[in-house]
Amino acid sequence: MAKPASKSTARKSAPAKKAAAPKSPAEDLDFVLHSLQEEHAKSPRYKAKDEELLKLYEQMLLIRRFEERAGQLYGLGLIGGFCHLYIGQEAVAVGLQSALTEGLDSVITGYRDHGHMLAYGIDPKVIMAELTGREAGISKGKGGSMHMFSTEHRFYGGHGIVGAQVSLGGGLALGHQYRGDGGLCLAYFGDGAANQGQVYETMNMASLWKLPIVFAIENNQYAMGTSTARSSAETEFYRRGTAFRIPGMDVNGMDVLEVRQAAEVAFRHVREGNGPVLMELNTYRYRGHSMSDPAKYRTREEVQDQREHNDPIERAKKELLERGKSEDDLKDIDKRIRAQVSESADFAENSPEPEPAELYTDVLVESY
């Protein structure tokens, strides 16, 4: 059986064993470290209304189709440099993002950022146009795929240096606390990034100062060609906050409703002023790390197995069909999304390159 699901199933029995000798929260000094996980285990899946599930499905499908098209444009030479696709991981961004308060909470991530931006409702056209390096791109073509931002949507990037977004996220959270606006920061990073030192410096301060931040580790099992087992002494990433007294949650990131429910639990804890939560979202990237990747570090069968048994979009689709949606309805949705993606690709291909004078703008804000 494929890994992410089995990993969380296997682990769910562990807290249960501990529960054999129940301690009251007052006796159990570590209660807070596992209480969220237990709360989530009681009711792991979000009880989505039909329209809600449909919306989550559409968002995931938009990411999938967008990324497939980005891959094609890369093959055609319209996108250059790096291009890190989010295919396979859609349920993570969509599930988490859907539980945020729009216009209040902030989000920050690394270079694998197209999916997060789409989940945030940012126009696919300006994202695609950034990938092709055009004037109409969200960073005027100056950032590229790894460096995209939308302060309007409180999306703070899009960062190319592995791990940097975690401490920056701590700063965004400090801002929420400082202003007392009730918002939180959702900081995404990878299993590889989880080994950077600044991550732990940030965790310590975030816990010490009770910053409203959710550390969301997207464990897609590889950092470029390195599996978690080869890079990490502790591969149960949800435990990585224990030393800083940050509660951990181990979540099946291939099921959008599980992700959503876990987010409900985590965000509530943070919003109540209890400080950070660390979520490990177990997921899988289907494509290479960037566009070219010798992919000798894993077998084709492993990838195929994930796609067949764990695909988040297929899972949601199946559930929608069980709930009475017709194949035709879903086809219409796919058609509409394909049209939207095609439109964004055409837009990205046809908008002009930045004016040469743009080279010198935006270096500094003021003139001196």
Added chain:
Amino acid sequence: MALELKMPALSPTMEEGTLAKWLVKEGDSVSAGDILAEIETDKATMEFGAVDEGTIGKIVVPEGTENVKVGEVIATMAGEGGDEAPADAGSTQAVKDVPGEGKDVGRDEPGEPPLAKEPKAEPARDPEVPEGTAMTTVTVREALRDAMAEEMRSDDRVFVMGEEVAQYQGAYKVTQGLLDEFGPKRVIDTPITEYGFAGIGTGAAMGGLRPIVEFMTFNFAMQAIDHIINSAAKTNYMSGGQMRCPVVFRGPNGAASRVGAQHSQNYGPWYASVPGLIVIAPYDAADAKGLLKAAIRSEDPVVFLENELVYGRSFEVPDLEDWVLPIGKARIVREGSDVTIVSYSIGVGLALEAAETLAGEGIDAEVIDLRTLRPLDKEAILASLAKTNRLIIAEEGWPTCSIASEVVTICMEEGFDHLDAPVLRVCDEDVPLPYAANLEKLALIDAPRIVAAARKVCYRD
């Protein structure tokens, strides 16, 4: 609706390829993402995947067919994807294996990327090479690998560590084959923890080993710069010469191709400003090999700056058992009498190209490759200036507080009497590197800009 599956392009420059293998047969139903076929070119094998679900109709081009043109229909598919499906219903999947290009970026850029073009002008033969020595053509990538392998064979204190250096064979394939030969004790894959492993490498050097610390690129060494400067560079001095730190920090430096501001920076001037460090930035394969061997043997901490766009270029390397070059010596890569062009790293190729153009205009340029940025070979610069009386510096990097600024200072302080014209800097534009293709090209130095500056100091513009 029937869809046509067309021969995909692995890269924008690919025109044809071999349809190596079909992984589906007629009548198979496939879903988006399934691998349909393997395509081969001389450079790589690529998987071709379905973008839509549907049923494979007819396989038009059988497996094993060579010279299949890009865009040729290779199969048809009865699709269910609706009419929005793109005409080419397949997409190129992960590129499986491009020798030496298993890097993060992926492939060469379409058209002519600003710096990636291989210049025709070759550096002149190094006078260090004894007369009559046989030469072998190797890439810079191979030369660097050979240097490490030779030093590892002769000194068991030498080991390599860094991200993806062992099992993946190096993010840019520079450490290819080292794991096989030397095993995991001496070729160590690290997690993504630059600060930590730079410290471990530095500490190991203090304790008597000879670590080679690879940074996937020098952009990531900024996470680790504290150890390079505070721990490695200053230790010998602070200990009154007691505690040495013979570590080599190496990896690609400078702009690559379309990877944006955070991944495109030349740190030469940064490290070259630090007493206690040796900083080397070679251009061709012979220098890469001879200087890396020297760096590994040095008792001092060395920052060894390579360039991703140069890794694949081939040059002649002397067929000598132990080719080691002196650190701190520049090299005249083209002799001339009218103007001196000082450069290093990728800039040398551009300077040589500019010199060719200038020769056509009757300007005889001398090109100097600094090779070592600290200590800088002042004598070589001043001797050339004394000969040509005009000097420009070509540097792929920002102009402010650059190596170019330093060379200008040397000319002012010690070469003033020889100057017939002001010394000019030809550097990148003073902005973070943009991603857009047109802006990136505008931002980076090129041969025409070097030519223009040379004309100017010769009063020929």
